[in-house]
Amino acid sequence: MTEFDNFFKSAFTVDNVIFGFDEGDLKVLLIKRGEAPYMGQWALPGYFVYPNEDLDAAANRVLEELTGLRNVYLEQVKTFGAVDRHPFGRVITVAYFSLVKISDYRLQPASIARKAQWHPVAQISELAFDHAEILQTCFQRLKNSVQWRPIGFELLPPQFTLTELQHLYEAILETELDKRNFRKKILSMGLLLDLDQIQEGVAHRPAKLYRFDREKYLRFQAEGFHFELKEGKRKEARQRKKMLEEAWG
Amino acid sequence: MTEFDNFFKSAFTVDNVIFGFDEGDLKVLLIKRGEAPYMGQWALPGYFVYPNEDLDAAANRVLEELTGLRNVYLEQVKTFGAVDRHPFGRVITVAYFSLVKISDYRLQPASIARKAQWHPVAQISELAFDHAEILQTCFQRLKNSVQWRPIGFELLPPQFTLTELQHLYEAILETELDKRNFRKKILSMGLLLDLDQIQEGVAHRPAKLYRFDREKYLRFQAEGFHFELKEGKRKEARQRKKMLEEAWG
DNA sequence: TTGCGCTGGTGTAAAATACACACTAATTTC
DNA sequence: GAAATTAGTGTGTATTTTACACCAGCGCAA
Numbered sequence: 001m002t003e004f005d006n007f008f009k010s011a012f013t014v015d016n017v018i019f020g021f022d023e024g025d026l027k028v029l030l031i032k033r034g035e036a037p038y039m040g041q042w043a044l045p046g047y048f049v050y051p052n053e054d055l056d057a058a059a060n061r062v063l064e065e066l067t068g069l070r071n072v073y074l075e076q077v078k079t080f081g082a083v084d085r086h087p088f089g090r091v092i093t094v095a096y097f098s099l100v101k102i103s104d105y106r107l108q109p110a111s112i113a114r115k116a117q118w119h120p121v122a123q124i125s126e127l128a129f130d131h132a133e134i135l136q137t138c139f140q141r142l143k144n145s146v147q148w149r150p151i152g153f154e155l156l157p158p159q160f161t162l163t164e165l166q167h168l169y170e171a172i173l174e175t176e177l178d179k180r181n182f183r184k185k186i187l188s189m190g191l192l193l194d195l196d197q198i199q200e201g202v203a204h205r206p207a208k209l210y211r212f213d214r215e216k217y218l219r220f221q222a223e224g225f226h227f228e229l230k231e232g233k234r235k236e237a238r239q240r241k242k243m244l245e246e247a248w249g
Numbered sequence: 250m251t252e253f254d255n256f257f258k259s260a261f262t263v264d265n266v267i268f269g270f271d272e273g274d275l276k277v278l279l280i281k282r283g284e285a286p287y288m289g290q291w292a293l294p295g296y297f298v299y300p301n302e303d304l305d306a307a308a309n310r311v312l313e314e315l316t317g318l319r320n321v322y323l324e325q326v327k328t329f330g331a332v333d334r335h336p337f338g339r340v341i342t343v344a345y346f347s348l349v350k351i352s353d354y355r356l357q358p359a360s361i362a363r364k365a366q367w368h369p370v371a372q373i374s375e376l377a378f379d380h381a382e383i384l385q386t387c388f389q390r391l392k393n394s395v396q397w398r399p400i401g402f403e404l405l406p407p408q409f410t411l412t413e414l415q416h417l418y419e420a421i422l423e424t425e426l427d428k429r430n431f432r433k434k435i436l437s438m439g440l441l442l443d444l445d446q447i448q449e450g451v452a453h454r455p456a457k458l459y460r461f462d463r464e465k466y467l468r469f470q471a472e473g474f475h476f477e478l479k480e481g482k483r484k485e486a487r488q489r490k491k492m493l494e495e496a497w498g
Numbered sequence: 499t500t501g502c503g504c505t506g507g508t509g510t511a512a513a514a515t516a517c518a519c520a521c522t523a524a525t526t527t528c
Numbered sequence: 529g530a531a532a533t534t535a536g537t538g539t540g541t542a543t544t545t546t547a548c549a550c551c552a553g554c555g556c557a558a
Binding site: 048094 | 258299301341
């Protein structure tokens, strides 16, 4: 095994945007930095990639140390490698996002985890390094992915109501959806299993509970089925047009 | 400036899938390796990222050394970091693809370029390292990107006929498109400038020449216009269904 | 100069889909 | 048992997508 000249080497890390969904809000798990640089500021959880560790493995490790969760949805998004993105030297980072059920999440004993906290995506302003940019990029990617793959369920408990699912989509897509159309669309895909159970302990008509039928999805997928759940461009276009017209009087 | 422990460092490269379009085929520029490992095999052009060089800059450098072209469409796709992807040590690589007009391409004097050659995507089988996987990933990404952004024009000469454009899309999407519908759709976007010129030197009725109107696109984009040029999923689904039915008789 | 070969160019009708929209049903709480 | 709250449901219309076939214009060769 030949060693490459040190000249060509650089430090590299993974950073993980861990999304959760709670109280109707899309949230991200951030860590308060306890050391320079950016001491005291919030940052994305991340760490160096070990020399004998695959990239995805590193991202999973960061995730597990922090949340105790394994087998979580994880998607590589983009690599950020601006020369000056780290004040102490050249550090290239591979950004991932992952989707966790906050209900499954347990604070881990690892010292790093004690400084972790969920933040609503909408309220995050400043972050250490270029992490604000990374977060935005990952959020965009999530917005996109969720419309083409049935990954939204990763953020909900195993059983959920259609209204919860709709609220999840509304939070991610930052838009409002029509209830009847949403239900029609999602049910017509045949990927939701009606559990013949209803909500308990709510002060109103209880909703039916559903489960995502992953096996069925995999079967459908093999037959060329495409999941698609998105706001039509027609509506979007009209909204934009309206806004422009209002802006110009 | 603190140095990170060498333990966390590793070699870092960019690999570039350079797409071109010629004779109705989508092609990729490959290099015949002149050294170990994989000596004599075809590989994607790539090189180490210099310590003081942004990632995108490195990808552009590789591209320019090889083709002499600047200001070319370039898109970061994915980072490949399996521990054993390079037999001589840990090398993480960021994959890009770029789109060049083969007509602009001139063989460069750089020694590396002398071993370069265009290969039709469809006919590439084995490549050095994990480059076959990288190529496939980039090809998928191109397929996707081309439907949502007007980047196909980057592969054509500045002036082109609608038939050429259609053939380009057919080559990338690996499908056939309906002539009338294609023309209707692309013209209705209003992004093509009719040059009031016609083909010369063809042994049949000459076609009108068009140019992509980038300025107009940018203006439209600011108003929320979305480029979209894709095979409908309905047709796809039907085709797949038909194929399945035939397969099962 | 005529006819053949080739590619360019065009419209319409039918089907599928996206959209907007409002009331009744079931449950808890007071 | 009335009030409050959320669940659940169907239809008509606008728009988009799809399928489909013929005539036009040019070069070339007979």
